[in-house]
Amino acid sequence: MTPAFATPLQGRSAGLRLDTLIRLRWLAVAGQLVAVVVVHFALGFHLPIMLCLALVALSALVNVALRMKYPVARRLGDDAAGALLAYDVLQLTALLYLTGGLKNPFVLLYLAPVMISATALARTTTILLGILVAICAGAVGLWAKPLPWYDGTPFILPNLYLAGVWVAVIVAIGFIGIYSWRVTEEARELGNALAATELVLAREQHISALDGLAAAAAHELGTPLSTIALVVKEMQRSIPPDSPHGEDVALLRDQVNRCRDILQTLTSLRSGDAPFDRMPVRLLLEEVVEPHRNFGISIIIDVPEDADRPVIARNPGLLYGLGNLVENAVDFASGKVEISAAWTPTSLVIIVQDDGPGFSPEVSARIGQPYVTSRARDRQEPDEESGLGLGVFIAKTLLERTGATLSFGNKPAPAAGARIKITWPRSALAIEMEDNARTQRAPGTLTPPPA
Template sequence: MRDTTDRKNLFLLVQLRWLAVVGQIVTILIVHLQMGIRLPLLPMAAVIFVLIALNIASLIQIRRSASVSNTQLFLELLIDVWALTLQLYLSGGASNPFISLYLLQVALGAVLLEAWSAWALVLVATAGFTWLIGTHQPLPLPHAHEGELFSLHIQGMFICFVLAASLLVPFLTQINRNLRARDAYLAELRQRSMEEAHIVRMGLLASGAAHELGTPLATLSVILNDWRRMPLLMSDPDLSEEVAEMQNQIDRCKAIVSGILLSSGEARGEGTVRTTVKGFLDDLVQDWLSSRSPARFEYDNTVGPQERMIADLALKQVLFNVLDNALEASPGWIGVAALRQGDNLVVAVNDSGPGFDPAILEELGKPYRSTKKRPGSGLGLFLVVNVLRKLGGTVSAKNRAGGGATVTLTLPLAALSPGGSDGDD
């Protein structure tokens, strides 16, 4: 982010230099042609051509390089100070009212540079000013202006003031905007880091709990198998059916525990199932419906069968969380629509429940933001948002006009493909 900000600032410096070049040309022409004060045009034009060449080189650097160092910015400003010193040397030295433009260079250095280089620029500008006091080419004033020296100096100071102020205000405003954008981005990164640290702790707890649950679940499974062979239970069909259902639920718990351990211990894409997006979503919906029972469920999957992907357990759990939340809010009806939009997969989960509270919509994805009055509530959407973000996707939610809510998951298909990347983090 710092590199990006420095590149933007260098580009602003290039723009400012273009304005300075135009300003120098206009000022030289006015003084030389309109006011009749003869200036050494060739040397002054040579300095302007150096600044133009520097700008072209800077633009090439911005396009070719992703980073801009403090040293580079320092050297650019040093060349600007050198060019200003030469122009002042050729046009009256320290008596030239444009001598105060040194302050413009110092102000830019104070904003753009690190402390040591900003002070070094101050020393260079001070040395240039001191040198110009005793060494310069005097201006040959025409006889018509010999009695107007003070008035000409005041006019030059006024033009210099207007020029410096006109350049500083937009330049510093844009620099401050760049710095604020950088600070906001860094704050967002810190927030993401805190959220991801929270997820890591949750993952460690879930993995530990899965290990701890393995033994009692295995014990319960053995006991139930023994019960099923007992004559008393075998003779009672109702009890046998209930014991069989208990065994099924324990097997399901064991499968969930195994899934937690698998997803926490395997790298994505290693040992996972390669399938299609359409097949993954169809199987996921069937698995979810096998253990949940909404009164009415509508499912529309228009994704083409040619889209390949990796069956990611984390993504499956994310969609399960969204569907579970929808079922809790709206047991009577849930609608799921999956489609492709451009290069993205879009999955919309609709319900006919009471909808989201406005405060929840404003802080969507923040942990423990929930209207449910129970410990640990509000983590579902938090995990959904973070997993989608790691895959380069987004999550949005809104209340439907006719009642209920819609949660929309958008994922780049490239992140789901076997050769895809895991987002931008």
């Protein structure tokens, strides 16, 4: 095995499990053995049977040696995995040399190692493996033993046809390799994007959990701190005014008061009416919109000033999802983004719309799926980042986890721009009316949601 094909790990390749390669090679060994035995003994075509069986046995011995030397769960880097796949190419080349070269229909098996490399290894490894396959296919096309055929009837194909077979193999390797690599790369990018999003949300959840622990600590420390304050007060009363310990007791009293103020602050941050825990719809939308106000786009928030405004629990997934939709609207808007909210006794509706070009017909039916984007069409600069089309997909996924239903479309003619409608049932968000969070709710008529 040539060291040139043992390339270092590159890109985001995760390598291959040794067990996967061993199982695939056992499958190849079984297939080669059946093909050789059937062709030679059942069909009566005379092969150099001993040499063919020796090559098949060599692959079996390599598998046994790998299984005995390395653990099953061992994951190979690009160099080792590429070397093993290169061995498979060379072993297949030797078999084809003995059985007719490019005249043998099993020449299509050259595609297997390249496809495996394209789905799991780095791009450089796949390219080098494809070059090796091209060289080996050309070699067996020029130098190979005759294809076993009926006695006295030589099987001869024109050289032009054999050249066409070689070109077809090369084209198939290139197409399948590029296709497999792109599909796998998109899957990796999607997995990385979702993992990053989950990490951000996990950190926000962790911060919220720390707030809860702080409130619990403040509650538990309140009783011993009160005892310390009582003891300090009694000590201050019992010592004479000219005692040298007077200053120490006074300092201790000040520190106790300071601790009490800190604990009261922590408790107030976790109270039932804390803005960090629950907030009215308008305040929630203001928090979502705030990072996007300084980009030259006017953002208008329209929330009815009713007495019965909903109060929503602060949810990281909801904030991230709405923020992503607002960011997309700001990116595509010509000058204005409008965000409106309305509610009924059973649902809450938020609508995000802009005055940009809107969703194009070719993507409107697939909005919300991964890798659906129109940024490349709309970007102003040639080198501007076009995006992967994952933002809306991630936002849609996160909002649906909170119980929302999303619909994507354009504003009714003659107006221009995109329109996204997000609807939650009240039970999904544990919505309370603003007056209910404090006192008995005043009677009133709820605002109907927009169409």
